[in-house]
Amino acid sequence: MDRDIVLFDMDGTLTEPRKAFVPFLSSPLWNLAQVADIGIVTGSDYDYVKEQLSHLIDDHSIRYCLHILPCNGTKWFKPPENNSSKHTLVHSVSMEEEIGKMNYRKLIEILLKLQSNATEYDIPMTGHFVSPRGSMVNWAPSG
Secondary structure, three states: OOOOEEEEEOEOOOEOOOOOOOHHHHHHHHHHHOOOEEEEEOOOOHHHHHHHOHHHHHHOHHHHHEEEEHHHHOEEEEOOOOOOOOOEEEEEOOHHHHHOHHHHHHHHHHHHHHHHHHOOOOOOOOOOOEEEOOOOEEEOOOO
16 A cells, blocks of 8 residues: 655754754654655765664664655665665666766866865865765765
């Protein structure tokens, strides 16, 4: 039987940006999971989702109805079917394959040039500026 799915953003909604999931939200999500599947949509890739939501992904019964949609939903990890399985990647889009190797390279070159221009402004520079994520490229001028 197909169930509805309720989607949540991760950073700034279910978690503080780049922080771990707070367990007190487990109970309301579990109540929701009784009537619908839950999807987590985020701009981050799966490794960050796993880091922030490890409590739900590894240890909580909600994991069996928890869909993970990283990279702004261009990847889909379906819920595990039993205790011995894990979330499984069932869909992913490769930006490089979609637009071609040369266009992808050109895009990265443009972003790197734009990034070098950003250093002219007085903004803090930390973290990753251009982050290829398979199905998308995340560019954050301040990192």
